[in-house]
Amino acid sequence: MKKFNSYFFLYSGLLFFGLYGLIIAVDPYDKLGINVFGLKTKAVASSRENKFYLLESSKDAYEAFILGSSTAHKYHTEDLEALTGLKTFNYAVQHTTPEDYVAIINHIRSMFKPKLIVLQVAFVDLDKNYETDKILYSSPLKDFLGQESKNTYIKEDIFSNNYMTLDALRDTFRVILINIAGEIRHQYLAHGNYIPQKDGTGPVQVVQFSHQNWILDLNRVEMLKKIQKECKDAGINLVVISAPVSIDHLEKIQADPHMNNALKIYKNVLAETFENVHDFTTEKVREFNTTEFFGNSTHPTRKFSKYMLDEIWRKK
Amino acid sequence: MLFNSYIFIFLFLPLSLLTYFLLLKWEKVSAAKYSLFFSSLFFYAYGNVKYSILIMTSILVNYYISEFLMKIKLPSKRKALFYFALLFNIGLLCFFKYMDFFIENVNWLFGSEIGLLKIVLPLGISFFTLQQLAFVIDVYTGQAKENKFIDYGLFVTFFPQLVAGPIVHYKDIIPQFQSKDNKSFKAESLSLGIFIFTIGLFKKVIIADTFAPFASEGFKHVGDLHFFYAWGTSLAYAFQIYFDFSGYSDMAIGLGAMFNIKIPANFKSPYKSTNIVDFWSRWHITLTNFITAYIFTPIVRSMPKMTFPYMMLSMFLAMTIAGLWHGAAWTFVVFGVLHGAAIVIHHNWKKYKIKLPVYVSWPVTFIFVSMCFTMFRAKTVEQAWRIYKGMFGFSGFQLPKGILSTELMNSWGIKYGPHMVNDENIHLALIIICFFIVRKMKNSVEHAQEFKRTHKEALVTAMMFVLCLFGLNRLTEFIYFNF
Structure with missing residues (x-):
């Protein structure tokens, strides 16, 4: 009669500590800097680490840089080089906010004397409810954080409840499987370019639609102003692009009064902060409404990214 | 407090079980019941203390009305008390749950602009009100017998069923709390x-x-x-x-x-x-x-x-x-x-x-x-x-x-x-x-x-x-x- 209770507590203890221990050992979100099994890739793309070390180990003297979130992944350095003649590195990383841009520019300037920075700022980047990715604070970029960020990040420890979740459990097993038998995602090639993708012809899926509670983050606006000032003082040509979204995505935003107003605020902030801004969050995207130009509603393909660069440099 | 929370599973539940059965083991039956009663109230009040005042009021009113109903013999007085109990319970439910719905419909029907009261619905009010209504009705019809306050209180507040049922009948629950068979911890x-x-x-x-x-x-x-x-x-x-x-x-x-x-x-x-x-x-x-x-x-x-x-x-x-x-x-x-x-x-x-x-x-x-x-x-x-x-x-x-x-x-x-x-x-x-x-x-x-x-x-x-x-x-x- 007593078997069930004893076994239940025993098995529960073993299972729980076993699974939690596995999650910590795998560290699927790279929050703890642990990699017991020497895994090549983690659940969340380590784009900050990848690009950081790619740049550090490169022998090229880069003069132009492309910054942004994953929405800027598909800018190809060859396309910008063809327009400017400047050796280019694509430093777009996942899930960025202006804190990342400050750190990345600090890193770039610690190694190079850039002449051109193309910075793509997305609508979500200025949303207070869109949290800065905590991976920034455990990545090598943490040593290049702006002064305003140095005191704000919270040190993750192994009892952080980010890892006491089903998602973390799932991603732990996914990371293990991918490392054993799967395809490693988000690989970067020379100069930070993204691995080539096959463009489709189908409809564009609306994704990452999380703007319903958009509130302007004034601290991030200050960071953008700082970026503009530092670039101007250092003689760096800073070209800013508002990250494009597909027409369906844009219309969804415009259909909601709050989001539509937020979009206007975002555009005004960019226009007032930067001297050289190019707005692609417009109706112009209507004629580009297939997966040939947008992999999904927030991620333009190389073709559309090239189109944007061509448009900007044609105007020049 | 939610059942699906760490604080409930690892703190509240083990402590409640331990306290209850330890007191029963020491043959402090009343103390054990009161510990469970107050644990249940704490469970209910966790997050909003005002709720506990409401439920206690409801319990006290219904319990003492039931006591009077069992003692009073005069039919007219019993009827009046019974209707008062019905009014109290239904009134409580109507006030907290249906008042704003009523006002909205009056405004729609008559074009008036009466402001909504925006009353926060107390947790579990529909459940504990129904349970107590059933008890009062059965007392009035002579189907329920006298119970100690603590047994009645536990029947209403027993935390497993307090907030969202199952709607327990006093005949199912009170005898179990009174039964000697249930007064010791059972591994099974x-x-x-x-x-x-x-x-x-x-x-x-x-x-x-x-x-x-x-x-x-x-x-x-x-x-x-x-x-x-x-x-x-x-x-x-x-x-x-x-x-x-x-x-x-x-x-x-x-x-x-x-x-x-x-x-x-x-x-x-x-x-x-x-x-x-x-x-x-x-x-x-x-x-x-x-x-x-x-x-x-x-x-x-x-x-x-x-x-x-x-x-x-x-x-x-x-x-x-x-x-x-x-x-x-x-x-x-x-x-x-x-x-x-x-x-x-x-x-x-x-x-x-x-x-x-x-x-x-x-x-x-x-x-x-x-x-x-x-x-x-x-x-x-x-x-x-x-x-x-x-x-x-x-x-x-x-x-x-x-x-x-x-x-x-x-x-x-x-x-x-x-x-x-x-x-x-x-x-x-x-x-x-x-x-x-x-x-x-x-x-x-x-x-x-x-x-x-x-x-x-x-x-x-x-x-x-x-x-x-x-x-x-x-x-x-x-x-x-x-x-």
């Missing part, structure tokens, strides 16, 4: 309790909470719901509410078992039902029993004659009231009306010996019930109507991406629709899995009956439990907390 009761609690926790945390975002997303975008999305939304909510509510009931039953208290079953595979009467004998069983005994029966007795049409009318009215009990909105009234009408139709078919084969009656019953739950969940009748339109193809027919190849779709002139959430494949897979679970698998009552306390069962229970521990971080309330 703890085992059974853990087993059933874990099944309930799994249903809530792993299944119901996974469906929740799909259902919410669908109800947020009723204008965009084409055929497949409308069905996906309706089914998602039908499964969410079932696993959420039956999961809660299982947890309550499991917790009761840990304290040696048998709480009645509330669900017995309702989605296996082949007609609407069968459905209500399997869904929220304790509510059905309450409605039958305390609403339907008095209505029938008040009818001029005991004929079939009057019985049907009584049933219809009882179900409409049951619908309104769920919430203060027209959607709940319509929910009750639909079920009432369906029950009347069923009885008429039975009278005229109309019978559908199982392969027709089951899908008809299930689809009807799902659609009623769509009304139940919708914010307005109009919102539900838009989903129904989608379900019947009046809002267009677009496939979710990935069902067929683009080329084939284009050749047939069918488009892919806009997407609601990113994990459509998970949504579809979960619906298929849940159909299998609700149709083919045993329910928790059946599992409990076959429970043998082996170490294999311990392993399976432990696996489910640990998985749930990882799911507790997505803290969500139970749907029936809103009632």
Whole structure:
């Protein structure tokens, strides 16, 4: 009669500590800097680490840089080089906010004397409810954080409840499987370019639609102003692009009064902060409404990214 | 406090169990009961202390009215006291639950602009009010006997069933607290309790909470719901509410078992039902029993004659009231009306010996019930109507991406629709899995009956439990907390 209770507590203890221990050992979100099994890739793309070390180990003297979130992944350095003649590195990383841009520019300037920075700022980047990715604070970029960020990040420890979740459990097993038998995602090639993708012809899926509670983050606006000032003082040509979204995505935003107003605020902030801004969050995207130009509603393909660069440099 | 929280599972529950059984072991029976009573009050008040004042007031008023009813012999005085008790309980419910609904309708009807009171609905008020009403009615009719305050208090506040049922009858609960057999810790009761609690926790945390975002997303975008999305939304909510509510009931039953208290079953595979009467004998069983005994029966007795049409009318009215009990909105009234009408139709078919084969009656019953739950969940009748339109193809027919190849779709002139959430494949897979679970698998009552306390069962229970521990971080309330 007593078997069930004893076994239940025993098995529960073993299972729980076993699974939690596995999650910590795998560290699927790279929050703890642990990699017991020497895994090549983690659940969340380590784009900050990848690009950081790619740049550090490169022998090229880069003069132009492309910054942004994953929405800027598909800018190809060859396309910008063809327009400017400047050796280019694509430093777009996942899930960025202006804190990342400050750190990345600090890193770039610690190694190079850039002449051109193309910075793509997305609508979500200025949303207070869109949290800065905590991976920034455990990545090598943490040593290049702006002064305003140095005191704000919270040190993750192994009892952080980010890892006491089903998602973390799932991603732990996914990371293990991918490392054993799967395809490693988000690989970067020379100069930070993204691995080539096959463009489709189908409809564009609306994704990452999380703007319903958009509130302007004034601290991030200050960071953008700082970026503009530092670039101007250092003689760096800073070209800013508002990250494009597909027409369906844009219309969804415009259909909601709050989001539509937020979009206007975002555009005004960019226009007032930067001297050289190019707005692609417009109706112009209507004629580009297939997966040939947008992999999904927030991620333009190389073709559309090239189109944007061509448009900007044609105007020049 | 939520059952699906770390603080409940690792702090409140072990402490309550330890205190209760230690005191019983030291033969401090009264102290043990009071410890459980105050633990239950603490459980209830966690998060909002004002709630405990309300429930204590309700308990004291009902208990002392019952005491007076048992002592007073004069019929006129007893009647007056009884009506006062009815007024108090129904008045409490009406004030907290229906006042703003009443004001809204007065404003709509008369064009007035009376401000809403915006009263916060106290947790579990519908449940503990019904339980106490049943007790007072039985005292008035001479069916209930005197009880000590602590036994009555425990019957109302016993935390496993306090906030969202099952609606326990005092005849089921009070004798158990008084029984000598239940006054010692039993390892087998703890085992059974853990087993059933874990099944309930799994249903809530792993299944119901996974469906929740799909259902919410669908109800947020009723204008965009084409055929497949409308069905996906309706089914998602039908499964969410079932696993959420039956999961809660299982947890309550499991917790009761840990304290040696048998709480009645509330669900017995309702989605296996082949007609609407069968459905209500399997869904929220304790509510059905309450409605039958305390609403339907008095209505029938008040009818001029005991004929079939009057019985049907009584049933219809009882179900409409049951619908309104769920919430203060027209959607709940319509929910009750639909079920009432369906029950009347069923009885008429039975009278005229109309019978559908199982392969027709089951899908008809299930689809009807799902659609009623769509009304139940919708914010307005109009919102539900838009989903129904989608379900019947009046809002267009677009496939979710990935069902067929683009080329084939284009050749047939069918488009892919806009997407609601990113994990459509998970949504579809979960619906298929849940159909299998609700149709083919045993329910928790059946599992409990076959429970043998082996170490294999311990392993399976432990696996489910640990998985749930990882799911507790997505803290969500139970749907029936809103009632």
